[in-house]
Amino acid sequence: MEILMSVVIGILFAVAVYLMFSRNIIRVLIGTLLLSHSVHLILFTMAGLQRGAPPLLFLEAEAYADPLPQALILTAIVINFGITAFVSVLVYRTYQEHKTVDLYDLRGEKDE
Amino acid sequence: MSNLIILPIIFPFIIGAVLVFFAKKSRAQRIISGVSVLAMVGLSAYLAVMAYQQDTVILEAGDWAAPYGITLVLDNLAALMLLITSILGASCLFFAFGTISKQRERYYFYPFYFFLLVGVNGSFLTGDIFNLFVFFEVMLLSSYVLIVNGGTKYQLRESFKYVILNIFGSALFVMAVAWIYSITGTLNFAHLSERVAQLEQPGILTVVGVMFFIVFAAKGALFPLYFWLPRAYFGPPAALAALFGGLLTKVGIYAIIRMFTLIFYHEPMFTHKGLIVTVAGFTMLFGVLGAVSQFDFKRILSYHIISQVGYMVMGLGIFTPLAVAGAIYYIVHHMFVKTALFLLAGATEKITGTTNIKEMGGLIKSHPVLTWSFFIAAISLAGIPPLSGFFSKFPIILGGFQEGQWVISGVALLVGLLTLISMMKIFGYVFWGENKLTDRQYNTSVTNLLIPIAPLVAFSVILGLAAEPIFTYSLHIAEQILEPSNYVDAVLKE
Numbered sequence: 019m020e021i022l023m024s025v026v027i028g029i030l031f032a033v034a035v036y037l038m039f040s041r042n043i044i045r046v047l048i049g050t051l052l053l054s055h056s057v058h059l060i061l062f063t064m065a066g067l068q069r070g071a072p073p074l075l076f077l078e079a080e081a082y083a084d085p086l087p088q089a090l091i092l093t094a095i096v097i098n099f100g101i102t103a104f105v106s107v108l109v110y111r112t113y114q115e116h117k118t119v120d121l122y123d124l125r126g127e128k129d130e
Numbered sequence: 131m132s133n134l135i136i137l138p139i140i141f142p143f144i145i146g147a148v149l150v151f152f153a154k155k156s157r158a159q160r161i162i163s164g165v166s167v168l169a170m171v172g173l174s175a176y177l178a179v180m181a182y183q184q185d186t187v188i189l190e191a192g193d194w195a196a197p198y199g200i201t202l203v204l205d206n207l208a209a210l211m212l213l214i215t216s217i218l219g220a221s222c223l224f225f226a227f228g229t230i231s232k233q234r235e236r237y238y239f240y241p242f243y244f245f246l247l248v249g250v251n252g253s254f255l256t257g258d259i260f261n262l263f264v265f266f267e268v269m270l271l272s273s274y275v276l277i278v279n280g281g282t283k284y285q286l287r288e289s290f291k292y293v294i295l296n297i298f299g300s301a302l303f304v305m306a307v308a309w310i311y312s313i314t315g316t317l318n319f320a321h322l323s324e325r326v327a328q329l330e331q332p333g334i335l336t337v338v339g340v341m342f343f344i345v346f347a348a349k350g351a352l353f354p355l356y357f358w359l360p361r362a363y364f365g366p367p368a369a370l371a372a373l374f375g376g377l378l379t380k381v382g383i384y385a386i387i388r389m390f391t392l393i394f395y396h397e398p399m400f401t402h403k404g405l406i407v408t409v410a411g412f413t414m415l416f417g418v419l420g421a422v423s424q425f426d427f428k429r430i431l432s433y434h435i436i437s438q439v440g441y442m443v444m445g446l447g448i449f450t451p452l453a454v455a456g457a458i459y460y461i462v463h464h465m466f467v468k469t470a471l472f473l474l475a476g477a478t479e480k481i482t483g484t485t486n487i488k489e490m491g492g493l494i495k496s497h498p499v500l501t502w503s504f505f506i507a508a509i510s511l512a513g514i515p516p517l518s519g520f521f522s523k524f525p526i527i528l529g530g531f532q533e534g535q536w537v538i539s540g541v542a543l544l545v546g547l548l549t550l551i552s553m554m555k556i557f558g559y560v561f562w563g564e565n566k567l568t569d570r571q572y573n574t575s576v577t578n579l580l581i582p583i584a585p586l587v588a589f590s591v592i593l594g595l596a597a598e599p600i601f602t603y604s605l606h607i608a609e610q611i612l613e614p615s616n617y618v619d620a621v622l623k624e
Contacts, residue, residue: 038294038298043290046294050294050297050298053297053298053301054297054301057301057304057305057308058304060304060305060308061304061305061307061308061311063308064308064309064311064312065308065311065312066312086311086317087308087311090260090307090311093260093264094263094304097264097267097271100271101267101271101274101297104271104274104275104293105293105294105297108274108278108286108289108290108293109290111278111281111286112286112287112290115281115283115286116283116286116287124287124290126287126288126361
């Protein structure tokens with residue numbers, strides 16, 4: 019299962035990087051989204067995919083699952099949500115001001 | 131154990147949240163933020179004294195013992211960084227009162243200013259690596275908002291690049307955290323240090339260490355990940371450029387110092403003396419060459435940030451108590467002087483309305499105080515005795531020679547010379563030469579702007595004249611952080 023997840027993460031990461039290299043800023047935005055998904059999956063997978071009861075005192079079980087990665091992912095997702103919202107607005111404002119979504123036109127003045 | 135050490139995080143957070151409600155009332159915002167930023171200076175000074183007396187103060191949130199709970203750790207290095215942060219925060223805020231436009235003020239400049247301080251203070255205090263990530267994100271998200279605040283065409287264009295680069299950096303950060311968790315099964319710094327020591331840092335942990343180095347190098351503007359800095363720092367108003375220039379990159383450097391003295395210190399031949407020293411050399415050289423080639427006040431200063439960040443990691447890379455103490459001293463010196471220079475650039479911009487140094491001239495006659503403040507800060511930056519730049523570079527370079535690192539020490543000396551050249555270039559164009567000011571510009575008064583800058587320039591002089599006690603303090607810090615057992619024992623209570 020971990021191997022399968024690694025392949026999925028690898029594909030996601032590759033697609034994200036590909037999108038981030040494109041000239042359209044909306045594609046770059048989608049690239050960052052996919053990038054964060056792949057990274058969250060890494061966080062999830064690296065701790066080992068386990069079966070087990072939640073680690074609570076009154077639960078008697080054979081095995082307990084590690085709750086930490088899930089807490090970490092939750093935090094990372096929330097942070098990423100905020101950043102994505104911000105970048106979406108930033109992209110929209112950039113488009114409003116510059117009237118273009120092409121990064122080639124946004125690279126700056128020629129003499130810089 | 132002291133509950134006080136959570137205050138540098140909670141206090142600005144509450145103030146920032148309160149300020150949101152006063153967003154449209156400029157006067158109320160100024161009063162609240164001005165008073166609270168001064169309170170923060172007092173608080174951090176108190177904490178610095180406390181850290182000096184007790185060496186390492188920790189706080190376990192909710193009484194969950196380390197390594198299970200969230201730990202905040204205040205050692206001398208963190209306390210020093212907190213103190214400088216609050217002083218810079220105060221100076222830049224008071225400078226902002228005099229220069230910031232009404233429109234920027236209305237769009238949540240002050241709340242995000244305080245949220246930025248939350249993130250910075252949190253990064254210095256946190257005792258585990260995931261909270262370091264969280265506070266980094268708090269800091270970065272606030273910096274995104276502040277850097278684009280005002281919404282000019284230039285800002286929108288350049289902040290997009292800054293944001294994307296940092297998002298990628300943060301993704302690598304989470305990845306590195308995942309890796310280190312899967313190898314060691316812990317995220318607490320002290321616990322990590324212990325477990326990495328038990329494993330004797332095999333190759334895979336070195337890889338993770340280098341991954342962290344890349345992440346923080348991108349935030350700290352090290353070679354080859356520095357290209358975003360001069361462009362991003364050019365857009366925002368001077369008060370912010372000064373705060374960013376003085377503060378933000380140093381958070382990355384602080385994280386590098388923490389990581390490579392506390393956790394990944396078992397392979398110094400590869401990580402410290404190989405990788406870090408090489409990167410430091412290139413960073414210094416390319417940064418200063420960028421500065422020499424530019425003719426814009428703010429851009430020259432921005433490129434200088436890059437070259438000076440190189441000195442700091444060079445001190446770490448040489449990895450002797452003397453050199454690390456020099457690096458800490460250098461960070462202190464740099465934060466004060468760089469912020470002062472950026473603020474002076476802002477004051478000059480207010481007079482002349484431009485940042486192109488070729489369009490200025492003759493300010494020495496019309497604004498002598500401004501000129502001499504700049505002169506002191508500039509030669510201090512270049513490292514002329516008896517100012518702080520000299521006494522902080524000296525131990526780093528001396529440490530380099532003692533360790534037989536001839537090349538890097540030679541580069542550092544050369545870079546010092548080039549720094550002097552580019553500072554003299556600014557001085558010659560802006561302050562000397564023919565008077566290019568109109569009558570109105572000639573009579574523009576910037577006294578109210580010089581007041582917040584004066585303490586910073588004074589600190590630069592004091593740091594130089596009182597080099598002995600300050601260097602002893604730096605050496606004390608260096609010895610503390612080079613002996614990771616201090617930190618580990620204090621947190622895990624063994």
